[in-house]
Amino acid sequence: MKPEFELRLATKVAHLYWVEQMRQVDIASRLNLSQAGVSRLLRRAQKEGIVAISIKPPEGTYHLLEEELCAKYGLSEVVVAACPDNSENAILSSIGEAAAQYLESTLRESDRVGISSWSSALVALSEHLPKSGSLKAERVVQLMGGMSHDRAEHLAENLTLQLANRLRARPGFMHVAGITSSPEARKVICEEPYVRETMALFDELSIALVGIGTLEPSRFLARSGNTFSKEELSDLASWGLWVMSA
Incomplete structure (x- = not known):
């Protein structure tokens, strides 16, 4: 096939495909070409600049x-x-809405969702999920304990329950402090049957919702009264670590 004829044919194929919205199999039938030939001509049209995709x-x-x-x-x-705008409330609302839209588009009924519950961004996510009952998941599991503060622990459990309600899922709670006074205390807590029961669900999770922030505590954490000290923050920064606190 002469180059000029092939370019003419590539132009015609490109018009039928991108402008007329014809399927490649129908173009092949109409022009008496093979589907492989149609695909090759479409690639040629792009290579020669006949088609510019914008x-x-x-x-x-x-x-x-x-x-x-x-x-x-x-x-x-x-x-x-x-x-x-750049206000904290506007940023949180925008992040929460975008996260909710993404979760809504990807969630499956068989999903088991973990939520860290220490995040104001995750609060915003939960609030932006539809209340209509259109979403469905199997489980919602609290990944972290409360924040050693009665009100904060209540907020963490409420967030888990709210998300479970929005997703029509069974909730799993972590009724313990998220930060302990010593490694020994942590070990004792982790041996409690009700804690082990919840932690056993972690390996079955298909989605984990976590907030990732800077070393500076968010208002959500600051209100809990359970933030890191200046010395601890300095140590973490020197190690190049981030604290999940959004």
Whole structure:
């Protein structure tokens, strides 16, 4: 086939495929070509500049930034949330809404969801999930204990219960302090039957919802009265560690 005829045919195939929205199998039948030939001509049309594919992202979407973050950190998916202003409440609401939308689009009825419960972003996520009962999961499991403060522990359990209600799932609670005074105390707590029962569910989880923040405690943690001391924060920073506190 002469190059000029092949380019003419590639142009026709490209028009039928991208403009007329015809399937490759139908194009092959109409032009008496093989499907492999149609695919080759479509690739040729792109290579020769006959076809130029342009993507115009809607306002508030950041697919290039998301792809860069995936590549940089080895992630399979990133969602960047658009935010109307830089206030803490607006940022949390935007993150919560984006996270809720992502969870809603990927959740399966067989999923077992773990939630860290120390995160104001996760509170926002739960609040943005639909109340209509359209979502369904099998279990929601509290991954961390309370924060050694009656009100904070109540908030952690409430978050687990609220998420379980939104997902019509059975809740699993961690009725213990999230931080203990010593390794020995932790060991004793972890040997309690009701704690071991909840922790046994961890290996069965298909989703884990966690908040990842900076070393500076969020208002959610600060209100609990159970944040790290300045000395502890300094040590953590010197080790290059992050604290989950969003």
